[in-house]
Amino acid sequence: MNVLLSAEQIQQRITELAGEIEADYPRDEEIHLVGVLKGGFVFMADLVRAMSARVTLDFIAVSSYQQSTRSSGEVRLVKDVDTRLEGRHVIIVEDIVDTGLTLTYLQDMLRARAPRSLKTACLLSKPSRRLVDVKVEYIGFTIEDKFVIGYGLDFAEKYRNLPHIGVMDEA
Numbered sequence: 773m774n775v776l777l778s779a780e781q782i783q784q785r786i787t788e789l790a791g792e793i794e795a796d797y798p799r800d801e802e803i804h805l806v807g808v809l810k811g812g813f814v815f816m817a818d819l820v821r822a823m824s825a826r827v828t829l830d831f832i833a834v835s836s837y838q839q840s841t842r843s844s845g846e847v848r849l850v851k852d853v854d855t856r857l858e859g860r861h862v863i864i865v866e867d868i869v870d871t872g873l874t875l876t877y878l879q880d881m882l883r884a885r886a887p888r889s890l891k892t893a894c895l896l897s898k899p900s901r902r903l904v905d906v907k908v909e910y911i912g913f914t915i916e917d918k919f920v921i922g923y924g925l926d927f928a929e930k931y932r933n934l935p936h937i938g939v940m941d942e943a
């Protein structure tokens with residue numbers, strides 16, 4: 773495995789992102805982060821700790837049906853949020869935007885709940901893989917089309933606990 777982004781690089785970028793996000797909202801208004809499980813849990817944990825006390829959070833879990841040859845684009849909700857989103861400033865927090873299908877599904881679903889605003893933050897983006905033109909307001913790093921692991925991202929449920937992001941060796 774080759775290290776693509778070190779733990780220090782990731783932390784530095786998250787500090788910047790947290791500052792950008794907080795500057796975009798009125799100071800006295802709450803920001804409600806919705807983390808996407810499982811991959812988004814590490815990014816979420818670091819992002820909220822880089823932000824101020826006006827942040828609240830919740831989690832949602834989805835799974836996508838994927839065949840080996842192609843992604844069906846079907847996304848299934850595994851766990852919903854416990855909190856009402858109506859009238860709140862909501863930000864979806866996800867590990868990576870790849871084809872964009874998962875985030876399109878989530879954005880459509882959460883927008884239907886009438887949040888005051890809805891934005892998306894992704895640690896990573898692979899623009900060359902996009903199938904749908906999904907809007908992501910906050911992106912940590914734009915990367916090439918390589919399969920990455922660590923910092924929440926898995927390969928067959930492993931490597932989520934790595935503190936850095938690495939590229940899988942070609943088998």
Ligand code: IMP
Binds near residue numbers: 918920921927
């Ligand atoms: P999308 O619907 O194609 O944008 O898929 C996004 C999801 O695919 C992410 O939430 C990840 O769980 C997974 N994914 C996409 N690329 C990678 C990768 O390079 N490593 C690990 N998981 C990935």
Ligand code: MG
Binds near residue numbers: 809810812868
């Ligand atoms: Mg994921």
